[in-house]
Amino acid sequence: MDKPIPLNQENLSQIAEVVSCPTYDRSKVNAGIVHVGIGGFHRAHQAYYTNELLEKGGHHNWGICGIALLPFDDKIYQVLKNQDGLYTVMIKELDGSLSIKVIGSIVEYLFAPNNPLIVIEKMADPNTRIISLTITEGGYNYDEATGEFIFENPNIQHDLTHPDAPKTIFGYLAQAFKLRKERGTQGCTIQSCDNIQGNGHVTKKMVLSYIKKAEPDLVAWVNSNIAFPNSMVDRITPVTTKDDIELLKDKTGIQDDWPVVCEPFLQWVIEDDFSSGRPAWEEVGAQFVSDVAPYERMKLSLLNAGHSVLGILGALVGYNTIDEVVNDLDIKTFLITFMDKEVTPSLGELKGIDLKSYKASLIERFGNQNIKDQVTRICSESSAKIPKFLLPTVKYQLSNEGEFSYSALVIAAWAIYNKGLNENGDLLEISDAMKDELKQKALMSINNPKLFLELESVFGVLKESSQFVEAYERAYNKIVKYGIKKCVKDINSSLKK
Incomplete structure:
Protein backbone atom coordinates (compact mmCIF):
# COMPACT_ATOMS: atom_id res chain seq x y z
CA MET A 1 0.00 0.00 0.00
CA SER A 290 -39.32 30.86 19.42
CA ASP A 291 -39.68 27.95 21.87
CA VAL A 292 -37.33 24.96 21.92
CA ALA A 293 -38.95 23.30 24.94
CA PRO A 294 -41.28 20.83 23.15
CA TYR A 295 -38.44 19.61 20.93
CA GLU A 296 -35.96 19.17 23.74
CA ARG A 297 -38.46 17.39 25.99
CA MET A 298 -39.11 14.96 23.18
CA LYS A 299 -35.46 14.36 22.43
CA LEU A 300 -34.13 14.13 25.98
CA SER A 301 -36.95 11.90 27.19
CA LEU A 302 -37.00 9.60 24.17
CA LEU A 303 -33.58 9.49 22.52
CA ASN A 304 -31.32 10.24 25.48
CA ALA A 305 -33.36 8.31 28.04
CA GLY A 306 -33.76 5.51 25.50
CA HIS A 307 -29.99 5.34 25.13
CA SER A 308 -29.60 5.08 28.92
CA VAL A 309 -32.23 2.34 29.10
CA LEU A 310 -30.40 0.31 26.47
CA GLY A 311 -26.99 1.00 27.97
CA ILE A 312 -27.82 0.02 31.55
CA LEU A 313 -29.84 -3.10 30.69
CA GLY A 314 -27.35 -4.11 28.00
CA ALA A 315 -24.36 -3.68 30.30
CA LEU A 316 -25.81 -6.07 32.87
CA VAL A 317 -26.62 -8.68 30.23
CA GLY A 318 -23.09 -8.40 28.84
CA TYR A 319 -23.66 -6.68 25.49
CA ASN A 320 -20.89 -4.45 24.14
CA THR A 321 -22.67 -2.21 21.61
CA ILE A 322 -26.04 -0.46 21.51
CA ASP A 323 -27.10 -2.13 18.25
CA GLU A 324 -26.64 -5.53 19.94
CA VAL A 325 -28.88 -4.42 22.80
CA VAL A 326 -31.74 -3.03 20.69
CA ASN A 327 -31.66 -6.08 18.43
CA ASP A 328 -32.47 -8.20 21.48
CA LEU A 329 -36.23 -8.54 20.89
CA ASP A 330 -37.16 -8.52 24.59
CA ILE A 331 -35.18 -5.37 25.35
CA LYS A 332 -36.43 -3.71 22.16
CA THR A 333 -40.03 -4.42 23.24
CA PHE A 334 -39.22 -3.06 26.70
CA LEU A 335 -37.84 0.16 25.20
CA ILE A 336 -40.78 0.65 22.82
CA THR A 337 -43.28 0.13 25.64
CA PHE A 338 -41.31 2.48 27.93
CA MET A 339 -41.49 5.18 25.25
CA ASP A 340 -45.19 4.60 24.55
CA LYS A 341 -46.56 4.05 28.06
CA GLU A 342 -44.31 6.25 30.22
CA VAL A 343 -42.62 8.92 28.13
CA THR A 344 -45.26 9.84 25.53
CA PRO A 345 -47.96 10.89 28.05
CA SER A 346 -45.46 13.28 29.66
CA LEU A 347 -44.66 15.16 26.44
CA GLY A 348 -47.92 17.04 25.96
CA GLU A 349 -48.84 18.52 22.59
CA LEU A 350 -46.09 18.51 19.98
CA LYS A 351 -47.27 20.62 17.06
CA GLY A 352 -45.84 19.65 13.71
CA ILE A 353 -44.19 16.49 15.05
CA ASP A 354 -45.16 12.98 13.99
CA LEU A 355 -44.31 11.32 17.28
CA LYS A 356 -45.04 7.80 16.08
CA SER A 357 -42.59 8.20 13.18
CA TYR A 358 -40.00 9.83 15.42
CA LYS A 359 -40.07 6.92 17.88
CA ALA A 360 -39.83 4.42 15.03
CA SER A 361 -36.83 6.29 13.66
CA LEU A 362 -35.11 6.04 17.05
CA ILE A 363 -35.36 2.26 17.06
CA GLU A 364 -33.88 2.24 13.55
CA ARG A 365 -31.06 4.57 14.56
CA PHE A 366 -30.24 2.63 17.72
CA GLY A 367 -30.09 -0.52 15.62
CA ASN A 368 -27.61 0.84 13.06
CA GLN A 369 -25.10 -2.02 13.09
CA ASN A 370 -22.44 0.13 11.42
CA ILE A 371 -22.27 2.67 14.24
CA LYS A 372 -21.18 0.24 16.99
CA ASP A 373 -21.85 2.75 19.76
CA GLN A 374 -20.22 1.32 22.87
CA VAL A 375 -22.42 0.49 25.85
CA THR A 376 -19.66 1.83 28.12
CA ARG A 377 -19.88 5.26 26.43
CA ILE A 378 -23.64 5.40 26.80
CA CYS A 379 -23.43 4.42 30.49
CA SER A 380 -20.66 6.93 31.24
CA GLU A 381 -21.62 9.77 33.60
CA SER A 382 -25.04 8.25 34.21
CA SER A 383 -25.23 10.11 37.51
CA ALA A 384 -25.50 13.32 35.46
CA LYS A 385 -27.70 11.83 32.72
CA ILE A 386 -30.42 10.01 34.66
CA PRO A 387 -31.68 13.12 36.50
CA LYS A 388 -32.04 14.98 33.20
CA PHE A 389 -33.21 12.21 30.87
CA LEU A 390 -35.22 9.74 32.96
CA LEU A 391 -36.40 11.38 36.18
CA PRO A 392 -38.61 14.05 34.55
CA THR A 393 -40.73 11.19 33.15
CA VAL A 394 -40.88 9.51 36.58
CA LYS A 395 -41.91 12.76 38.27
CA TYR A 396 -44.62 13.42 35.69
CA GLN A 397 -46.07 9.93 36.02
CA LEU A 398 -46.04 10.04 39.82
CA SER A 399 -47.87 13.37 39.75
CA ASN A 400 -50.45 12.07 37.29
CA GLU A 401 -50.96 8.56 38.72
CA GLY A 402 -49.42 7.09 35.58
CA GLU A 403 -47.17 4.14 34.73
CA PHE A 404 -43.57 4.16 36.00
CA SER A 405 -42.69 0.47 36.47
CA TYR A 406 -40.35 0.47 33.45
CA SER A 407 -38.42 3.46 34.81
CA ALA A 408 -38.26 1.82 38.24
CA LEU A 409 -36.75 -1.31 36.72
CA VAL A 410 -34.10 0.74 34.89
CA ILE A 411 -33.09 2.58 38.07
CA ALA A 412 -32.97 -0.71 39.96
CA ALA A 413 -30.76 -2.13 37.20
CA TRP A 414 -28.49 0.93 37.48
CA ALA A 415 -28.14 0.38 41.24
CA ILE A 416 -27.02 -3.20 40.56
CA TYR A 417 -24.77 -2.05 37.69
CA ASN A 418 -22.87 0.21 40.08
CA LYS A 419 -21.72 -2.81 42.10
CA GLY A 420 -19.30 -3.22 39.21
CA LEU A 421 -20.10 -6.67 37.75
CA ASN A 422 -22.41 -7.79 34.97
CA GLU A 423 -24.56 -10.90 35.25
CA ASN A 424 -21.77 -13.03 33.81
CA GLY A 425 -19.45 -11.98 36.62
CA ASP A 426 -17.34 -9.77 34.35
CA LEU A 427 -15.99 -6.43 35.58
CA LEU A 428 -17.88 -3.42 34.26
CA GLU A 429 -15.91 -0.41 33.01
CA ILE A 430 -17.66 2.39 34.88
CA SER A 431 -16.80 5.98 34.02
CA ASP A 432 -18.59 8.46 36.27
CA ALA A 433 -17.57 11.47 38.33
CA MET A 434 -19.51 9.88 41.22
CA LYS A 435 -18.09 6.40 40.65
CA ASP A 436 -16.82 5.83 44.21
CA GLU A 437 -19.93 7.18 45.89
CA LEU A 438 -22.18 5.19 43.55
CA LYS A 439 -20.32 1.96 44.27
CA GLN A 440 -20.42 2.55 48.01
CA LYS A 441 -24.19 3.11 47.94
CA ALA A 442 -24.70 0.17 45.58
CA LEU A 443 -22.87 -2.19 47.94
CA MET A 444 -24.75 -0.83 50.95
CA SER A 445 -28.00 -1.46 49.07
CA ILE A 446 -27.52 -5.20 48.66
CA ASN A 447 -29.61 -5.91 51.76
CA ASN A 448 -31.63 -2.70 51.68
CA PRO A 449 -32.15 -1.52 48.06
CA LYS A 450 -33.79 1.74 49.12
CA LEU A 451 -30.43 3.06 50.37
CA PHE A 452 -29.34 3.68 46.77
CA LEU A 453 -32.15 6.24 46.37
CA GLU A 454 -30.61 8.28 49.19
CA LEU A 455 -28.18 9.82 46.66
CA GLU A 456 -29.97 13.16 46.73
CA SER A 457 -27.62 14.78 44.21
CA VAL A 458 -29.00 12.25 41.70
CA PHE A 459 -32.52 11.42 42.86
CA GLY A 460 -33.58 14.49 44.81
CA VAL A 461 -36.56 13.56 47.02
CA LEU A 462 -37.59 10.49 45.01
CA LYS A 463 -37.02 8.28 48.09
CA GLU A 464 -40.01 10.00 49.70
CA SER A 465 -42.41 8.48 47.16
CA SER A 466 -43.61 5.24 48.72
CA GLN A 467 -45.16 4.21 45.39
CA PHE A 468 -41.89 4.54 43.53
CA VAL A 469 -39.81 2.96 46.29
CA GLU A 470 -42.11 -0.06 46.33
CA ALA A 471 -41.85 -0.53 42.54
CA TYR A 472 -38.08 0.02 42.62
CA GLU A 473 -37.48 -2.47 45.46
CA ARG A 474 -39.67 -5.07 43.77
CA ALA A 475 -37.73 -4.66 40.51
CA TYR A 476 -34.37 -4.74 42.32
CA ASN A 477 -35.15 -7.99 44.11
CA LYS A 478 -36.47 -9.63 40.94
CA ILE A 479 -33.35 -8.67 38.96
CA VAL A 480 -31.11 -10.13 41.68
CA LYS A 481 -33.15 -13.33 41.78
CA TYR A 482 -33.95 -13.91 38.10
CA GLY A 483 -31.65 -11.65 36.02
CA ILE A 484 -32.44 -8.82 33.62
CA LYS A 485 -33.65 -10.94 30.71
CA LYS A 486 -36.43 -12.67 32.66
CA CYS A 487 -37.47 -9.43 34.37
CA VAL A 488 -37.73 -7.65 31.04
CA LYS A 489 -39.77 -10.53 29.58
CA ASP A 490 -42.08 -10.62 32.58
CA ILE A 491 -42.79 -6.88 32.59
CA ASN A 492 -43.45 -6.94 28.85
CA SER A 493 -45.91 -9.82 29.34
CA SER A 494 -47.64 -8.19 32.30
CA LEU A 495 -48.50 -5.03 30.36
CA LYS A 496 -49.89 -7.04 27.46
CA LYS A 497 -52.55 -8.53 29.70
Missing part, protein backbone atom coordinates in the same frame (compact mmCIF):
# COMPACT_ATOMS: atom_id res chain seq x y z
CA ASP A 2 1.21 3.54 -0.78
CA LYS A 3 2.24 5.73 2.12
CA PRO A 4 -0.90 7.40 3.57
CA ILE A 5 -1.44 11.12 2.97
CA PRO A 6 -1.36 13.14 6.22
CA LEU A 7 -4.46 15.32 6.56
CA ASN A 8 -3.40 18.97 6.54
CA GLN A 9 -3.93 22.13 4.52
CA GLU A 10 -0.91 21.55 2.31
CA ASN A 11 -2.22 18.17 1.18
CA LEU A 12 -5.87 19.24 0.81
CA SER A 13 -5.85 19.54 -2.99
CA GLN A 14 -4.47 15.99 -3.26
CA ILE A 15 -6.99 14.66 -0.73
CA ALA A 16 -9.82 16.41 -2.62
CA GLU A 17 -9.23 13.98 -5.48
CA VAL A 18 -10.35 11.16 -3.17
CA VAL A 19 -13.04 12.58 -0.84
CA SER A 20 -15.17 15.72 -0.45
CA CYS A 21 -13.10 18.62 0.93
CA PRO A 22 -13.71 22.30 1.69
CA THR A 23 -13.95 24.36 -1.49
CA TYR A 24 -13.91 27.73 0.33
CA ASP A 25 -10.67 29.61 1.03
CA ARG A 26 -9.98 28.78 4.68
CA SER A 27 -7.33 31.50 4.91
CA LYS A 28 -10.10 34.11 4.54
CA VAL A 29 -12.36 32.61 7.22
CA ASN A 30 -12.47 34.53 10.52
CA ALA A 31 -13.40 32.88 13.81
CA GLY A 32 -16.60 34.59 14.93
CA ILE A 33 -17.41 31.57 17.10
CA VAL A 34 -15.32 30.38 20.03
CA HIS A 35 -16.26 26.82 20.89
CA VAL A 36 -15.33 25.17 24.19
CA GLY A 37 -15.14 21.38 24.05
CA ILE A 38 -13.90 20.27 20.62
CA GLY A 39 -14.71 16.59 21.01
CA GLY A 40 -16.50 14.23 18.68
CA PHE A 41 -20.02 15.59 19.05
CA HIS A 42 -19.13 19.20 18.31
CA ARG A 43 -17.14 18.15 15.27
CA ALA A 44 -20.01 15.96 13.98
CA HIS A 45 -22.64 18.58 14.68
CA GLN A 46 -22.09 22.35 15.06
CA ALA A 47 -18.77 22.38 13.19
CA TYR A 48 -20.36 20.21 10.49
CA TYR A 49 -23.29 22.63 10.07
CA THR A 50 -20.84 25.55 9.98
CA ASN A 51 -18.71 23.86 7.32
CA GLU A 52 -21.82 23.37 5.17
CA LEU A 53 -22.68 27.05 5.57
CA LEU A 54 -19.16 28.18 4.65
CA GLU A 55 -19.49 26.10 1.48
CA LYS A 56 -22.35 28.36 0.40
CA GLY A 57 -20.07 31.42 0.36
CA GLY A 58 -20.58 34.83 1.94
CA HIS A 59 -20.32 33.59 5.54
CA HIS A 60 -16.56 33.94 6.09
CA ASN A 61 -16.93 35.67 9.49
CA TRP A 62 -18.41 32.56 11.09
CA GLY A 63 -15.45 30.21 11.36
CA ILE A 64 -14.69 28.46 14.66
CA CYS A 65 -11.88 28.80 17.18
CA GLY A 66 -11.82 25.54 19.13
CA ILE A 67 -10.85 25.67 22.80
CA ALA A 68 -9.42 22.60 24.53
CA LEU A 69 -10.32 23.59 28.10
CA LEU A 70 -9.06 20.76 30.30
CA PRO A 71 -5.63 19.13 30.65
CA PHE A 72 -6.84 15.80 29.19
CA ASP A 73 -7.99 17.67 26.06
CA ASP A 74 -4.35 18.01 25.04
CA LYS A 75 -4.62 15.11 22.58
CA ILE A 76 -7.40 16.59 20.46
CA TYR A 77 -5.63 19.96 20.54
CA GLN A 78 -2.40 18.42 19.23
CA VAL A 79 -4.26 16.53 16.51
CA LEU A 80 -6.07 19.64 15.29
CA LYS A 81 -2.87 21.68 15.48
CA ASN A 82 -0.95 19.12 13.41
CA GLN A 83 -3.81 18.86 10.89
CA ASP A 84 -4.39 22.63 10.56
CA GLY A 85 -7.83 22.21 12.15
CA LEU A 86 -8.93 19.73 9.49
CA TYR A 87 -10.60 16.42 10.29
CA THR A 88 -12.76 13.82 8.60
CA VAL A 89 -16.38 12.99 9.27
CA MET A 90 -17.24 9.36 8.51
CA ILE A 91 -21.01 8.96 8.22
CA LYS A 92 -22.01 5.33 8.63
CA GLU A 93 -25.19 4.92 6.60
CA LEU A 94 -27.91 2.43 7.51
CA ASP A 95 -27.18 0.39 4.38
CA GLY A 96 -23.57 -0.13 5.48
CA SER A 97 -22.03 2.40 3.10
CA LEU A 98 -19.69 5.15 4.24
CA SER A 99 -19.96 8.84 3.37
CA ILE A 100 -16.67 10.65 3.96
CA LYS A 101 -16.09 14.40 4.12
CA VAL A 102 -13.22 16.60 5.32
CA ILE A 103 -14.43 19.48 7.51
CA GLY A 104 -12.63 22.83 7.55
CA SER A 105 -14.70 25.15 9.76
CA ILE A 106 -12.28 25.03 12.73
CA VAL A 107 -9.72 27.63 11.68
CA GLU A 108 -8.11 28.34 15.07
CA TYR A 109 -7.43 26.15 18.12
CA LEU A 110 -6.16 26.99 21.60
CA PHE A 111 -5.11 24.86 24.57
CA ALA A 112 -6.38 26.73 27.62
CA PRO A 113 -4.19 25.16 30.36
CA ASN A 114 -1.03 26.38 28.58
CA ASN A 115 -2.10 30.01 28.40
CA PRO A 116 -5.42 30.95 30.00
CA LEU A 117 -4.95 34.66 29.24
CA ILE A 118 -4.87 34.05 25.47
CA VAL A 119 -8.18 32.20 25.74
CA ILE A 120 -9.72 34.98 27.84
CA GLU A 121 -8.56 37.54 25.25
CA LYS A 122 -10.05 35.45 22.44
CA MET A 123 -13.39 35.29 24.24
CA ALA A 124 -13.24 39.05 24.79
CA ASP A 125 -12.29 39.85 21.18
CA PRO A 126 -14.90 42.07 19.46
CA ASN A 127 -14.94 39.64 16.52
CA THR A 128 -16.08 36.83 18.83
CA ARG A 129 -19.85 37.02 18.72
CA ILE A 130 -20.76 33.53 19.90
CA ILE A 131 -19.14 31.38 22.62
CA SER A 132 -20.60 27.91 22.30
CA LEU A 133 -20.27 24.95 24.64
CA THR A 134 -20.16 21.17 24.60
CA ILE A 135 -18.88 20.61 28.14
CA THR A 136 -21.06 17.53 28.96
CA GLU A 137 -24.01 17.48 31.33
CA GLY A 138 -21.75 17.47 34.38
CA GLY A 139 -19.85 20.56 33.25
CA TYR A 140 -22.62 22.92 34.34
CA ASN A 141 -21.72 22.32 37.98
CA TYR A 142 -25.11 22.33 39.66
CA ASP A 143 -26.68 20.18 42.35
CA GLU A 144 -29.53 18.12 40.92
CA ALA A 145 -31.41 18.14 44.21
CA THR A 146 -31.39 21.92 44.66
CA GLY A 147 -30.67 23.22 41.17
CA GLU A 148 -28.05 25.49 42.69
CA PHE A 149 -24.44 26.14 41.69
CA ILE A 150 -21.85 23.99 43.52
CA PHE A 151 -19.38 26.48 44.95
CA GLU A 152 -17.64 23.71 46.92
CA ASN A 153 -16.14 22.35 43.69
CA PRO A 154 -12.34 22.71 44.20
CA ASN A 155 -11.89 24.07 40.67
CA ILE A 156 -14.51 26.75 41.34
CA GLN A 157 -12.70 27.69 44.54
CA HIS A 158 -9.48 27.90 42.52
CA ASP A 159 -11.11 30.23 39.97
CA LEU A 160 -12.46 32.52 42.69
CA THR A 161 -8.97 32.98 44.14
CA HIS A 162 -6.99 32.86 40.85
CA PRO A 163 -9.16 34.78 38.37
CA ASP A 164 -6.35 35.23 35.83
CA ALA A 165 -5.65 31.49 35.63
CA PRO A 166 -9.09 29.85 35.62
CA LYS A 167 -9.80 26.14 35.25
CA THR A 168 -13.55 26.18 34.57
CA ILE A 169 -15.72 27.71 31.88
CA PHE A 170 -17.23 29.99 34.52
CA GLY A 171 -13.89 31.51 35.42
CA TYR A 172 -13.06 32.11 31.75
CA LEU A 173 -16.41 33.69 30.95
CA ALA A 174 -16.29 35.99 33.98
CA GLN A 175 -12.91 37.40 32.97
CA ALA A 176 -13.87 37.70 29.30
CA PHE A 177 -17.07 39.57 30.22
CA LYS A 178 -15.06 41.83 32.51
CA LEU A 179 -12.74 42.80 29.65
CA ARG A 180 -15.68 43.36 27.26
CA LYS A 181 -17.33 45.68 29.76
CA GLU A 182 -14.12 47.60 30.53
CA ARG A 183 -13.34 48.05 26.83
CA GLY A 184 -16.85 48.96 25.77
CA THR A 185 -17.05 45.89 23.55
CA GLN A 186 -20.51 44.67 22.57
CA GLY A 187 -21.95 41.62 24.26
CA CYS A 188 -21.98 38.13 22.80
CA THR A 189 -24.09 34.98 22.86
CA ILE A 190 -23.37 31.97 25.07
CA GLN A 191 -24.77 28.98 23.20
CA SER A 192 -25.04 25.67 25.01
CA CYS A 193 -25.06 22.59 22.76
CA ASP A 194 -25.35 20.07 25.59
CA ASN A 195 -28.16 17.66 26.43
CA ILE A 196 -29.81 19.58 29.24
CA GLN A 197 -33.45 20.63 29.22
CA GLY A 198 -33.53 24.41 29.02
CA ASN A 199 -29.76 24.41 28.42
CA GLY A 200 -29.71 28.16 27.80
CA HIS A 201 -31.64 28.90 30.98
CA VAL A 202 -29.40 26.57 32.99
CA THR A 203 -26.24 28.11 31.53
CA LYS A 204 -27.42 31.62 32.36
CA LYS A 205 -28.33 30.68 35.93
CA MET A 206 -24.99 28.97 36.56
CA VAL A 207 -22.92 31.72 34.93
CA LEU A 208 -24.71 34.44 36.91
CA SER A 209 -24.41 32.43 40.14
CA TYR A 210 -20.65 32.36 39.69
CA ILE A 211 -20.37 36.00 38.60
CA LYS A 212 -22.42 37.24 41.58
CA LYS A 213 -19.64 35.93 43.81
CA ALA A 214 -16.60 36.41 41.55
CA GLU A 215 -17.36 39.73 39.83
CA PRO A 216 -20.59 41.17 41.30
CA ASP A 217 -20.25 44.44 39.37
CA LEU A 218 -20.73 42.47 36.14
CA VAL A 219 -24.20 41.10 36.88
CA ALA A 220 -26.20 43.98 35.39
CA TRP A 221 -23.94 44.11 32.33
CA VAL A 222 -24.38 40.40 31.67
CA ASN A 223 -28.14 40.65 32.01
CA SER A 224 -28.20 43.48 29.46
CA ASN A 225 -25.58 42.30 26.96
CA ILE A 226 -25.33 38.49 26.93
CA ALA A 227 -27.88 36.16 25.32
CA PHE A 228 -28.32 32.52 26.35
CA PRO A 229 -30.50 30.79 23.74
CA ASN A 230 -31.88 27.32 24.38
CA SER A 231 -31.19 24.60 21.84
CA MET A 232 -31.79 20.94 21.10
CA VAL A 233 -29.01 18.96 19.44
CA ASP A 234 -29.07 15.47 18.00
CA ARG A 235 -26.61 13.19 16.23
CA ILE A 236 -25.39 9.85 17.55
CA THR A 237 -21.60 10.11 17.64
CA PRO A 238 -19.77 7.11 19.10
CA VAL A 239 -16.18 7.20 20.29
CA THR A 240 -13.68 6.93 17.43
CA THR A 241 -11.70 3.69 17.55
CA LYS A 242 -8.36 2.62 16.07
CA ASP A 243 -10.36 0.46 13.66
CA ASP A 244 -12.13 3.59 12.38
CA ILE A 245 -8.79 5.30 11.76
CA GLU A 246 -7.53 2.24 9.89
CA LEU A 247 -10.77 1.93 7.91
CA LEU A 248 -10.43 5.53 6.74
CA LYS A 249 -6.81 4.93 5.78
CA ASP A 250 -7.65 1.72 3.89
CA LYS A 251 -10.56 3.24 1.98
CA THR A 252 -9.06 6.63 1.13
CA GLY A 253 -5.33 6.58 1.84
CA ILE A 254 -5.85 9.49 4.30
CA GLN A 255 -4.06 9.58 7.65
CA ASP A 256 -6.40 11.37 10.05
CA ASP A 257 -5.35 10.86 13.67
CA TRP A 258 -8.83 11.61 15.04
CA PRO A 259 -11.69 11.36 12.53
CA VAL A 260 -15.29 11.55 13.73
CA VAL A 261 -17.76 8.71 13.24
CA CYS A 262 -21.49 9.44 13.26
CA GLU A 263 -24.89 8.42 12.00
CA PRO A 264 -26.58 10.15 9.02
CA PHE A 265 -29.35 11.70 11.17
CA LEU A 266 -28.70 15.32 12.10
CA GLN A 267 -30.91 17.82 13.95
CA TRP A 268 -30.47 21.20 15.58
CA VAL A 269 -33.35 23.31 16.92
CA ILE A 270 -32.30 26.74 18.24
CA GLU A 271 -34.13 29.54 20.03
CA ASP A 272 -33.65 32.63 17.87
CA ASP A 273 -32.19 34.84 20.60
CA PHE A 274 -28.70 36.13 19.77
CA SER A 275 -27.18 39.36 21.09
CA SER A 276 -24.85 40.31 18.21
CA GLY A 277 -25.76 38.38 15.09
CA ARG A 278 -25.61 34.72 14.19
CA PRO A 279 -24.79 32.42 11.27
CA ALA A 280 -27.61 31.55 8.89
CA TRP A 281 -27.54 27.90 9.93
CA GLU A 282 -31.14 27.56 8.73
CA GLU A 283 -29.71 27.57 5.20
CA VAL A 284 -28.14 24.17 5.94
CA GLY A 285 -30.95 22.50 7.86
CA ALA A 286 -31.03 23.94 11.39
CA GLN A 287 -34.39 25.18 12.71
CA PHE A 288 -34.77 28.52 14.47
CA VAL A 289 -37.86 28.69 16.67
